[in-house]
Amino acid sequence: MGTFVPNTKEQQLEMLKEIGYSSLDDLFVHIPDAVKFQGELNLPDGLSEMEVSKAMTKIAAKNVVFDSVFRGAGAYRHYIPAIVNHVISNETLQTAYTPYQAEISQGVLQSIFEYQTMICDLTGMDVSNASVYDGGTAAGEAVAACRGRKSNKALVSATIQPSVMKVIETYCFGNEMQLEVIPEKDGITDIEALKGMMTDDTACVLIQHPNYYGNLEPAAEIGEIAHSVKNCRYVMSVNPISLAIMKTPREYGADFAIGEGQPLGMPIAFGGPYLGFMASIDSMKRNLPGRIVGQTVDHNGKTGYVLTLQAREQHIRREKASSNICSNQALCALTVGVYLSAMGNEGLKNVASQCYSKAHYMAQKFAEIGFDVPKQEFFHEFVTESEKSSEAVLKALEEKGILGGLALDDHRILWCCTEMVSKAEIDEAIAIVKEV
Numbered sequence: 001m002g003t004f005v006p007n008t009k010e011q012q013l014e015m016l017k018e019i020g021y022s023s024l025d026d027l028f029v030h031i032p033d034a035v036k037f038q039g040e041l042n043l044p045d046g047l048s049e050m051e052v053s054k055a056m057t058k059i060a061a062k063n064v065v066f067d068s069v070f071r072g073a074g075a076y077r078h079y080i081p082a083i084v085n086h087v088i089s090n091e092t093l094q095t096a097y098t099p100y101q102a103e104i105s106q107g108v109l110q111s112i113f114e115y116q117t118m119i120c121d122l123t124g125m126d127v128s129n130a131s132v133y134d135g136g137t138a139a140g141e142a143v144a145a146c147r148g149r150k151s152n153k154a155l156v157s158a159t160i161q162p163s164v165m166k167v168i169e170t171y172c173f174g175n176e177m178q179l180e181v182i183p184e185k186d187g188i189t190d191i192e193a194l195k196g197m198m199t200d201d202t203a204c205v206l207i208q209h210p211n212y213y214g215n216l217e218p219a220a221e222i223g224e225i226a227h228s229v230k231n232c233r234y235v236m237s238v239n240p241i242s243l244a245i246m247k248t249p250r251e252y253g254a255d256f257a258i259g260e261g262q263p264l265g266m267p268i269a270f271g272g273p274y275l276g277f278m279a280s281i282d283s284m285k286r287n288l289p290g291r292i293v294g295q296t297v298d299h300n301g302k303t304g305y306v307l308t309l310q311a312r313e314q315h316i317r318r319e320k321a322s323s324n325i326c327s328n329q330a331l332c333a334l335t336v337g338v339y340l341s342a343m344g345n346e347g348l349k350n351v352a353s354q355c356y357s358k359a360h361y362m363a364q365k366f367a368e369i370g371f372d373v374p375k376q377e378f379f380h381e382f383v384t385e386s387e388k389s390s391e392a393v394l395k396a397l398e399e400k401g402i403l404g405g406l407a408l409d410d411h412r413i414l415w416c417c418t419e420m421v422s423k424a425e426i427d428e429a430i431a432i433v434k435e436v
Contacts, residue, residue, distance in 0.1 A: 066403035068425045070362075072381050072416030073212070073406045074135070074161050075271065076263045078241070078351065079420055081342045084265045088335050098291070098328045102306045108330050109305035113293040115333040118340045122243050123257035124250030125279035129290040131329040135260025136164040138276030139206065139237055140171030141323060142256045145280075145287035146204035146233040152177050153202050155194065158184040159211035160237060168206070177203070187215045187376055187383065189222060198229050206235040209252075210242060213414065214359075214381025215374060223253035233284070240264050240277065242379045244345075244352035256280045265339025266332065275332035285309070289323030354419040355380035358426065362417055365430040381416045383408065388436055396436045402429055 007015075012024070021027045028036075047055065069077045087093075092107070099105030099112075112130045119128040132138045143154045156168055158181050165181075172179040180197055182205075183190040189207055198205075205226035209217045219236065226234040236254040241263045249257035261275035262268075280288055286309060294308030343351065359380040363373045372385040386393075390407035397404040402425075405415035417426070 066398075066401060068402040068421060068429065070397075070405050070415050070417065070421065070429060071403050072418075073414055074163065074260065075268045075274075076241075076416065076418055077268060077420050078263050078265075078418050080265050080267065080339065083342050084335060084338045087338045088331060093334060094331060099307070099330070102304065106305060109293050109307070111334045111337055112291075112330055113295060113305050114341075115337040116293060118337060119277050119279050122240055122248070122340075123238070123277075123279045124248030125254075125257050126282040127285040127288065127292065128277065128279040129288040129292050130333050131290040131325055131327070132276030132278050133325070133329065134272070134274040134276045135161075135237065135258070135262075136167035136276070137325075138258040138260075138278045139164050139235075140167045141276075141289045141325065142235045142258050142278065143168055143177065143204055143206060144171055144175050144322065145256065145284070145289065146235065147175060147177055148203055148231050151201050151203035151231050153199065154179050155182050155197055155202060155205045156180075157182045157189040157207045157211070157217070159187070159189055159213060159215070159217070160206070160208040161212045164208075164237070187211075187213045187374060188217050191218060191221060191225070194222065194225055198225060198232070200229060202226075202229050202232045204233040204235050204255075206237065208237040210239055210379040210381065213374075213383050214378040214416075215376040216246075216378060219247075219252040219254075227253065239379065241348070241352050241355060244348040245356065246352075246379070250281070255284055261332070261336050264336040266335055273329075273332055275329055275336060277336075290325040351419050355417060358417040358419075358421060358423070359415070361423065362415065362426045362430070365426065366415075366433075369430065369434045380418060381414060383412055383414050385412045387411065388433075393433055393436050396432050397429060400428075400432055402432070404429070 016022065016024070016027060093111070099108045102109060116128040116130060120126065132141060139160070143156070146154070154168070154172060154177055156165065156179060169179060171177075178201075182197060183193045185193070188211065194205070205222060207217050207219065207222055209219050211217055223234045226232050233255040234253060235256040235258060236249040236252060238249055238257060238259045240259055240261060257277075257279045259277055261277045266274060278288060278290070285292075291307055292309050293305050296304055296306055298304045340348070356379055359378065359382060363378075363382050363384075366384050367373045370386065374382050384405075388411070390410055390413050393413065394404040394407060405413040407413055
């Protein structure tokens with residue numbers, strides 16, 4: 001990243017001389033000595049590139065890297081084509097600043113526009129925004145976007161990811177919205193309970209599909225119930241990979257489609273940076289937070305791209321702000337765009353089909369050794385239940401270099417299969433569990 005090499009001491013002195021100073025101490029003379037740091041910083045001496053490489057390799061060796069991973073629960077291990085990192089490593093694309101000045105930001109603006117277009121294709125929605133921080137933020141922002149003058153209550157299914165629920169709780173507290181949790185029944189949203197909770201002040205109904213337990217929700221029926229109340233909006237949080245082979249949120253009647261974009265080309269990376277995606281039907285486009293890039297033409301009739309609809313970076317009057325989406329997420333959006341371009345329709349369908357078939361194969365094998373498996377349909381995650389201790393099962397797998405599912409309690413485990421696991425790895429994991 002040559003353009004980011006720091007300047008030399010000679011260059012610093014030259015710049016100081018240009019503005020009338022002879023040293024850095026002269027530049028900061030107006031700052032009292034009492035608040036200045038005295039002495040030397042407790043930092044080691046600089047190292048050569050080779051020494052840094054060796055030191056980092058030694059530190060990295062402390063990590064436990066599993067060859068086989070059967071855990072998801074919100075962050076998923078997918079194959080990332082080499083072209084993704086190759087493109088996004090271009091230093092000219094790595095600025096985090098918002099592209100206010102269209103005349104010098106066409107590349108970044110076009111990359112965001114292409115990302116928005118792909119998200120709309122994937123979800124079936126009319127409009128997509130950009131720069132939502134993660135899936136949890138997308139859920140919180142979607143709930144806030146549904147608030148109306150006479151509708152202030154959000155109904156959220158208990159089957160969504162627990163960490164996302166906490167983000168929604170925070171948003172509702174800040175927006176003074178009433179949050180009610182729709183109970184779970186047999187691993188999915190309780191339909192009858194939802195019907196009884198619908199009132200005239202309901203602003204939105206939010207579900208996750210597939211839900212936290214991997215199960216597919218009765219999404220069409222829930223959408224009909226949500227729209228039975230005037231001005232109530234239907235929000236669906238979805239796994240983007242699943243959309244390659246499943247109905248889109250639009251086909252289920254959703255007003256907003258949201259979710260975590262991490263599966264689309266971003267590594268697990270200890271939890272970030274991730275990307276929330278958010279799209280809506282046309283009539284709700286002005287409620288979308290963040291920024292939207294639009295396509296237009298310049299005075300010569302050439303295609304160009306600009307930030308559109310409103311100045312979205314910040315609301316000047318804080319008390320009137322409807323969103324806190326501000327800093328640019330364009331690099332993550334570019335990552336998604338490059339991944340989807342590299343995979344194409346057929347590639348994404350192949351990934352989704354492998355996730356689906358391998359998860360169902362593994363569930364079948366668990367059933368054969370006496371584990372209870374879901375009765376509901378699922379995508380690539382499922383919950384098993386047995387008399388065996390969850391801790392004992394996962395420990396046995398870990399000893400063999402396998403990261404098992406996520407323990408939900410002493411006897412239930414949430415498993416996940418992606419295209420990254422093979423049939424042989426599944427068989428090996430089942431054999432180890434059977435021994436336990």
